[in-house]
Amino acid sequence: MEVSFDEDAYYDRLGTRPAVDLEALGSSYRRMVELFYVCTEENPKKRPSAAQILQALESNDPLNKTPSEMIVID
Numbered sequence: 001m002e003v004s005f006d007e008d009a010y011y012d013r014l015g016t017r018p019a020v021d022l023e024a025l026g027s028s029y030r031r032m033v034e035l036f037y038v039c040t041e042e043n044p045k046k047r048p049s050a051a052q053i054l055q056a057l058e059s060n061d062p063l064n065k066t067p068s069e070m071i072v073i074d
Helices: 007-013 027-039 050-059
Strands: none
Touching (some): 027 050
């Protein structure tokens, strides 16, 4: 079986976030998806530090971001 590789599609997707189907994942993954989006912010200066990520994971507190910077996933 020959598998085709769409090189143009590959390069078009570089640097983008993969699609996330929250409905299929369920609510238990919501926190991880929120962290994923914050950690993959296009502007590196808006990304949390490793210490902030660890604190958020350990305490389930939001990252030190203002509400306008947080991504809300409905």
